[in-house]
Amino acid sequence: MKTLNTLIQGCIDGDRHSQSRLYDLFAPSMFGVCLRYAANREEAEEILQEGFLKAFECIYQFRFAGSFEGWIRKIMVNSALQKYRSRHHLHAITNIEMPDPGYFGDEDVIARLSVKELLNIIQLLSPAYRIVFNLYVFEGMKHKEIAKQLGISEGTSKSNLYDARMILQKLVNNNAKVANPTPPGIVGQSLAN
């Protein structure tokens, strides 16, 4: 802990060696977070870079109370939201024609899906679905908070989450059944322009 505090203090002082070490320490876990919010690895790296730059810029605001990992993770999530705010409309999603996924497959089969495959499945979602799903499932946010964060209505947030789950369920089933599934392209990409 003392080492981490020393590193943080070094970053506050603008010491590049401390910044590099802090990056090495947190980059892998933060990259995992960014991959969930991004459509691909390149986008995830962009989010990671923006997040770390923001973190180094504002690190003096960290008060050495609470988890630093939690603090930096929040910055990564905000960077991801910022990225998609500037690129996409996150509001209405309409005309989704998804077949009923039916019964969710055998849990043992699903369990055999690798983490990478599950991550790829999330990345297949449209940005609006992906972000709402991430905020609800991984960040533990309520629909009210998500709505406020994204500037959408609670109803839209609920609807997006429902649709995201349906799509994921279908994709998981397909992936579980097919040994080498070919991604069908971005699903649910019918955002209002």
Place this chain on the structure above:
Amino acid sequence: MDENLHYIDRLFRDAIDDYEEIPSLKAWKTISDRLDTQRAKKGRDYNWLKTTSSFLLLILLGIEIHDVQTKMVGDKFSILEANIYKNSGPVNMGIRPNDILKKSEKNKPDKLVSSVTNEKWERDPVEQRVGVKGIMYGGFSRNGLSESANTVLTKSGPLDSGTFISLLENKNIPAIVLPEKKIANENRPGNNASSRLSMIVFFSPDFPFYCLQHDPHDISGNDIKNGEKPDLSSTTGVLLDYSLGDHWSLQPGMSYSNAIILIDPKTIYAEKDNTGSVKYRYNASSGYGYVLPSFSNSPSVGDSLYAYSATHTLRYLNIPIAMRYRVQKGKFNFFASAGISTNILLQGIIETLVQDNSNNEIEVMNHLHGLKNIYFSGLFNIGAEYRLNKNFSLMAAPVRRFALNSINKNVSVKSYPNSFGIAAGIRMRL
């Protein structure tokens, strides 16, 4: 179905939540490069001020050098002029026109031809005397020398440039050439080189008010804002006033300011400082300090002490530079000036009395975290001067000072000191 959907949540959360992957090496390189760029940009933010200050100083230096040189030329001329008045008549009466003409044929430089106008030379004896526009000194005709020159020239016909140069080179006729600019300057009131520079010594009692910016949801920020009251402050210093013309002048200078802020009593809590040791943290609008009283030298995080009313003192060395515009009405000079000031922190301290249940101790925090060493401010004033005599004037001017950037960094509250003062002083002509 709902159960299935929730299973989806759990499936993904359990599998991916702690997922880690190493990003490419390029990611850190990009971050590092951008950090370098940001650092360079921050440097540039201050560089413009350094560049502007250097530029202004160079201009001032250039003007001063030019002024000194002009003054030296003026002094030389005065000596020559005295010789003219003293020796002109008798000496020049001895010059013969033929001598001058002989010399002129040998010596015909081209470079001054354009300066010589001799078309009217024969027609008008008066114009002959001033025929060399802007070169021949106007006062020349007031004495006997002009007559002697006439005597020399009237029979020679149109004067060519070589003849004129010969006239100037003839030791019997003292040099009477002045730069055009010098003549122009002589005729301009108040432009004597020696009177351009003056010094103003001033004192200004100031009424400070601080603009504090903080997150409205930050309780500690609200406490700081409500618990601090600026006390009477003062600024004293010296300004040099360098006249750039009839109305404009440049005012660089140096001053010392002393600001006092009174802080209400409050409870302070122990927490880890940046080195990891636990001390009592005292927050103020400009920064924060740590105290460790002898009666409580090993506190635990969260322990508290009561701090009585505190005095927070900020002392700065100010380096202002301003442009002033003045209008003269009789013995009064009315002026307005605006400029910027670089403020260098000399001292930032907080003094308070801390107490627990049975002990108390005076604590002085000499090192405040978050307080910047330099900040910049703008200044504006309108005032008047009353001329006592040729060299001294009394000055009074309300002054408004306002911070251009905050005096602190890396703290939850950003503080922008502003003040309104009434400067009174005396101007001495150098």
